Each structure stands twice: as structure tokens, then as C-alpha cells.
Amino acid sequence: MKAVVIVFLVLLFLLYPSIALGSQNHLLANFEKKIGLSAREQLLAIYGGEVILPLHKHLILHEIFNRLVRVVKGGEHEYSLTVLKSNEANAFSLPGGFVFVTEGLIDLVGFDEHRIAAVLAHEIAHIEKKHGLNAVLRQMGFSVLVELGIFFLEVPPTEAVRAAVQALITVVQSGYSREAELEADILGQQYLARAGFDPVGIIHMLSDLSKTEGLEISKSIFGSHPQTSDRINLLLENAVSYWSPPIPIQENTISINSKEDPLNRFAIRSIVNEFGQNVLSVYDYQNETEVSWLADLTICDLVFSPDGLTMAAVVEEQGEYSIYIYNRFGNFTERRQHERGHAIQNLVFSPDGEKIAYNSVTKDSSSLWIGFINEITRLNIAEDFTGIIIDWNKTGLIVVDEAEQYYCISPPKTYSAVLSDPVPRIIERKPRFTLEISRSSDGNCIKLIRPHIFNF
Amino acid sequence: MRTIEKIVLLLLTILLIMSVNVKATADYFDPYHLFKFRVPVGWIFQVSESETDLLVFYGPSQDELLYIEYFKEISDQSSLEFAERVIEHYDSVYGLVDFELVQELELKEIDGISTADVVYSYSGTKNRTEHRIFAVLHDYGLTITFSDAHDHYHEGEVQFELILDNWTWVR
Numbered sequence: 001m002k003a004v005v006i007v008f009l010v011l012l013f014l015l016y017p018s019i020a021l022g023s024q025n026h027l028l029a030n031f032e033k034k035i036g037l038s039a040r041e042q043l044l045a046i047y048g049g050e051v052i053l054p055l056h057k058h059l060i061l062h063e064i065f066n067r068l069v070r071v072v073k074g075g076e077h078e079y080s081l082t083v084l085k086s087n088e089a090n091a092f093s094l095p096g097g098f099v100f101v102t103e104g105l106i107d108l109v110g111f112d113e114h115r116i117a118a119v120l121a122h123e124i125a126h127i128e129k130k131h132g133l134n135a136v137l138r139q140m141g142f143s144v145l146v147e148l149g150i151f152f153l154e155v156p157p158t159e160a161v162r163a164a165v166q167a168l169i170t171v172v173q174s175g176y177s178r179e180a181e182l183e184a185d186i187l188g189q190q191y192l193a194r195a196g197f198d199p200v201g202i203i204h205m206l207s208d209l210s211k212t213e214g215l216e217i218s219k220s221i222f223g224s225h226p227q228t229s230d231r232i233n234l235l236l237e238n239a240v241s242y243w244s245p246p247i248p249i250q251e252n253t254i255s256i257n258s259k260e261d262p263l264n265r266f267a268i269r270s271i272v273n274e275f276g277q278n279v280l281s282v283y284d285y286q287n288e289t290e291v292s293w294l295a296d297l298t299i300c301d302l303v304f305s306p307d308g309l310t311m312a313a314v315v316e317e318q319g320e321y322s323i324y325i326y327n328r329f330g331n332f333t334e335r336r337q338h339e340r341g342h343a344i345q346n347l348v349f350s351p352d353g354e355k356i357a358y359n360s361v362t363k364d365s366s367s368l369w370i371g372f373i374n375e376i377t378r379l380n381i382a383e384d385f386t387g388i389i390i391d392w393n394k395t396g397l398i399v400v401d402e403a404e405q406y407y408c409i410s411p412p413k414t415y416s417a418v419l420s421d422p423v424p425r426i427i428e429r430k431p432r433f434t435l436e437i438s439r440s441s442d443g444n445c446i447k448l449i450r451p452h453i454f455n456f
Numbered sequence: 457m458r459t460i461e462k463i464v465l466l467l468l469t470i471l472l473i474m475s476v477n478v479k480a481t482a483d484y485f486d487p488y489h490l491f492k493f494r495v496p497v498g499w500i501f502q503v504s505e506s507e508t509d510l511l512v513f514y515g516p517s518q519d520e521l522l523y524i525e526y527f528k529e530i531s532d533q534s535s536l537e538f539a540e541r542v543i544e545h546y547d548s549v550y551g552l553v554d555f556e557l558v559q560e561l562e563l564k565e566i567d568g569i570s571t572a573d574v575v576y577s578y579s580g581t582k583n584r585t586e587h588r589i590f591a592v593l594h595d596y597g598l599t600i601t602f603s604d605a606h607d608h609y610h611e612g613e614v615q616f617e618l619i620l621d622n623w624t625w626v627r
Binding site (some may be wrong): 052053055058059420421422423424425426427428429430431 | 505510512514518519520521523525527529530531532541542545546549550551552578580581582584586588597599601603
């Protein structure tokens with residue numbers, strides 16, 4: 001018996017480096033599952049138990065999760081997803097394939113499928129890279145290896161295994177190492193792209209979280225270190241790799257979209273301003289006047305989104321260029337300041353209206369950028385390629401270089417999380433919105449009382 | 457008032473009443489010209505609640521609701537298969553709260569097409585009962601649902617039966 005244990009110890013010591021490198025290890029799979037399962041029960045109790053989301057949210061959430069699980073290579077784990085009944089915005093995973101998100105997190109992201117997918121992909125990456133297991137083995141050191149030897153001889157779990165579960169819970173709640181977090185970010189981004197979700201979803205998610213950091217609503221989600229800004233920068237660099245390189249195309253295959261208002265109310269006009277510059281203005285046919293909300297700005301370029309609901313304008317202010325985003329009714333929603341000395345040219349909306357492409361031009365160079373509307377994300381998609389942006393159609397961004405060769409640069413392919421077999425909705429009637437009238441006590445005036453409206 | 461004026465006024469009144477009646481019992485053609493049905497008196501189409509794949513009508517009483525949902529891509533081979541799959545979801549742990557079948561799933565012919573017909577109750581903001589028809593046609597699926605608060609369900613169901621009796625598949 002003693003000899004068998006020694007053999008196991010030797011084997012485990014030999015296998016330890018390969019565990020740290022994240023390779024598959026069937027010997028530890030059972031142990032992983034056991035400690036994951038035990039920790040799951042304890043974490044469920046800590047977080048107030050599981051909650052079942054309403055029917056359609058539940059189905060979509062699992063559709064997103066299953067799409068991600070399908071692209072994980074190896075398939076060593078049987079993955080499960082649990083939604084925790086907690087207002088804290090959090091997500092974590094346990095060895096053996098257990099992934100958790102809180103209701104608070106789902107509320108925070110407003111059920112945005114790319115953001116939810118980003119969270120789940122990051123947690124799946126932690127499991128695939130065995131970050132939890134490795135952290136426990138590092139913490140427990142030799143003692144757990146001895147106990148593992150006994151464990152594999154099918155002796156019931158001992159104190160050391162129970163201690164491993166406690167160590168795991170501590171690790172999960174306090175966050176992984178900087179290296180583990182960065183590794184999960186990059187691998188998670190890869191899973192997103194493979195599963196047809198936008199790889200920038202993880203950047204948007206981290207950006208959301210950075211806004212809540214001071215509010216203490218997110219505690220250990222995605223780990224507390226490294227700095228969110230470092231992670232975002234790394235992910236931004238990596239996100240560019242999911243765009244295709246410029247692929248030469250024939251000129252006659254291009255149809256250029258109009259830059260005019262698709263709803264035909266506004267017209268973009270070129271005018272000369274008080275400084276003698278050639279600038280743009282927008283004429284409103286309905287009110288038969290120039291739009292007032294652009295009147296004081298020097299507009300160098302202006303485009304409408306394909307649905308006509310958003311417009312983007314390049315504004316120059318004392319040599320500095322910014323992109324101003326307005327909705328159709330003239331409400332300003334966003335301003336993106338650009339690097340000093342870089343002019344912005346050739347604004348083009350993506351067909352879905354969620355992104356905008358532009359050239360950033362200096363005396364010596366021109367680069368291609370993509371900005372995401374209402375998000376912090378900006379990608380320099382073709383660092384070593386200069387070309388003028390012509391259009392953005394369904395195949396991708398159309399660019400022409402100095403030799404008048406046309407190219408297409410395609411974004412990563414994404415598709416919406418829809419149920420392959422649809423489930424009909426359940427609808428309840430909203431209460432009638434009628435005002436109750438009651439007379440004031442002195443009888444001199446009446447009060448209008450708005451009835452209570454249920455939230456559906 | 458002269459006699460002739462009285463007659464004109466009477467005729468105008470009759471015409472007005474007739475036009476109201478015509479409107480109240482007008483046929484509703486769906487936007488994709490797939491079906492039509494006679495809208496019962498007092499039922500109103502809800503523009504703000506309807507979407508491209510959903511038509512919503514409110515009935516005269518407080519909780520009465522008729523809604524029709526389209527499904528462009530559906531893999532179910534028959535109405536019964538469609539209904540069985542959906543009922544399984546509704547009756548699961550993540551399904552409808554307190555889901556209970558009031559009337560077992562059965563086949564029902566509507567204007568020559570075989571559909572699946574089921575009545576169930578569940579707890580929403582109120583206890584509700586729904587009568588749902590599942591149809592799988594050539595290249596799309598459709599559900600036609602009458603829904604009401606449990607206590608008043610039987611009062612409005614008669615109207616739903618009338619709607620189904622007058623239902624016509626256009627294509």
C-alpha cells in the first residue's frame with residue numbers, strides 16, 4: 001500500500017508542471033469535478049441560491065452559453081451554468097465546468113448578448129486553463145498532493161480535500177493572478193470570435209465595470225487585478241487580429257452607398273463659413289432652415305447611419321478634430337476627441353449603424369480606424385496600410401489605395417443569439433392608462449391622479 | 457324642421473350607425489396577407505404593442521387579449537409537434553409559474569388546416585388562462601392566443617371561438 005502511494009506521489013510530481021501549463025490531465029479530472037461540485041454547493045449558499053430567469057431570457061442565456069461551450073476544444077468538461085440570486089454584479093467559475101453569473105450582472109449589462117457572452121467566455125477560459133485548480137495546488141502545496149494520492153485510491157475525501165475546497169472558494173472570491181486574468185481575457189476573446197459573438201464585447205464589458213468600480217457594486221467580477229485599463233488596452237490590440245487584412249477586389253464589384261439622409265428630410269450642403277473655409281451644414285426641408293444644433297461648429301464631414309436615426313459629424317476646433325454623434329432629433333449623444341494633429345476624414349457608418357470607420361490623417365500618414373457608437377472602443381484596423389475609405393457595405397469596409405487598387409477589409413462575423421426552435425412569447429395585457437379625477441378638499445380645484453402601472 | 461330635412465337627417469343617422477357597425481365587425485387582413493379574421497365588436501388593434509412578428513388586440517373587458525405571433529423559420533414538421541415542444545418548455549422548471557393544462561392538446565381544423573389546440577393556466581401578474589392555437593403552414597409557424605384573467609376567461613372565450621370560426625387562410 002505504501003509503495004502504491006509513493007508511486008502516485010512520484011506521478012503527481014511529474015504531472016504538476018503540465019498542470020501548470022494548462023494541458024489536459026485526465027488523472028486530475030475527477031478531483032477537479034469533486035472539489036468544483038463541493039465548492040458549488042457552498043457558493044450557492046453564500047450567494048442566496050439559484051434563480052431561474054423568465055422563460056425567454058433563460059433560453060437565450062443558455063443558447064449563448066452552449067454556443068461558447070461548443071467552440072471550446074477538447075471537451076474535457078461537462079459545462080453547467082447557474083444564475084445566482086444576488087444583486088452584486090459578479091461572475092465566476094469553478095474547476096470541473098461550473099460557471100456562475102449573478103442576476104445583478106445580467107441587470108448591469110441589460111441582457112446585451114455580446115457582453116453576456118464575454119463574461120461567460122472569460123469564465124470558461126478560466127476553467128479550460130485550470131486557473132482555479134492551479135491556484136489551489138499552489139496554495140495547498142505538498143499536503144494536497146499526498147491526499148490526492150489517497151483520493152485516487154478511492155479512499156473518501158479527507159481533511160486536505162475539504163481544505164482544497166475552502167482554498168478554492170477563497171481564490172474564486174478574491175480573484176486570480178494578473179497572468180491568469182490576462183490569459184482568460186485573451187482566450188475568452190478567441191472563444192467569442194469562434195462562437196460568432198463580437199470579440200470587442202469583452203472590452204465593452206470591462207468598460208462598463210470600470211464605471212462601477214467606485215460604486216462598489218462589482219466586487220470580484222473578472223478579478224480585481226490587473227488594472228482594467230491595462231486589460232482593455234491588451235484586448236484592443238488583440239481585437240484587431242479578428243479583422244481580415246485588406247483583400248484586393250475589382251472596382252466593378254463595388255456599389256457605393258449615398259451619404260445623404262435616408263429618410264430624405266435633411267440635406268448636407270457645402271458652405272463657406274465666416275473664415276472663408278469650406279464646411280458642411282445640414283438643411284432641414286421640413287422646417288425650411290439650416291439645423292441650429294450644428295450652426296456654431298466647423299463641420300468637415302457628416303454622415304447619416306443607414307437607418308437615418310444617427311448622424312456623425314467631424315468637427316474641427318482650433319486644429320483639434322472630434323467626432324460628434326447626434327441622434328436624428330439633434331440631441332448630442334457623444335463626442336470622441338482625436339489625437340492632436342490628426343485630421344479625421346471619410347466617415348462611414350457600418351451597415352448596422354453600430355460602428356463608424358474613418359481615416360486619421362497627418363502630413364505623413366493615413367491610418368484606418370473603427371469606432372463603436374456609444375462605446376469606448378476604437379480599433380486601428382490596418383496599421384501598415386494606408387488607403388482612403390470609400391464605403392462600408394455588407395462584405396466589409398471598401399478602401400482604395402494610392403495606386404487606385406480597391407480592397408475590402410471584413411469585420412469578424414457575428415450573428416445574433418436566436419433560438420433555433422422558437423418558443424412563442426407570453427404576453428399580458430397592460431392596464432388601461434386612464435386618469436382618475438378627484439376634487440381637492442376645498443372644492444376649488446381638481447387633481448389628476450395617474451393610476452399605478454405594473455412593470456412587465 | 458321640414459319633413460324633407462327630417463328624412464335626410466334620419467337617413468344620415470342610419471348611414472352613420474351602419475358605418476359604425478361595419479367598422480366594428482370589419483375583417484382584419486394581416487400585414488403579410490396570410491390570413492384574415494372578423495374582429496369582434498369592441499376589440500381594438502394595439503399599434504404600440506404590436507411588432508413586425510406580433511399582432512396584439514385588446515378586448516372590451518379589462519384583461520382580454522388576443523395575440524398572434526409569426527415564426528419565419530420553424531423546424532417542426534406539424535402543428536402538433538410544434539405545440540408539444542412549446543408546452544414542454546412552458547411546463548419546465550424554467551417555464552411558466554404554476555403552469556397547468558386546462559384542456560389537453562388536441563387537433564382542431566381551422567379553415568381546412570389542421571392546427572393544435574390547447575388551454576392552460578399560469579400565474580403572471582394575475583392568474584391567467586390562455587387558449588392557444590399552434591399552426592405550421594408551408595414555410596412559417598403561427599400561434600393565435602386568447603388570454604384573460606382566470607376568473608373571466610369563459611366570458612371572453614366565446615368571442616375567440618367566433619374569431620376561429622371566421623378565420624380564413626388567404627394563401
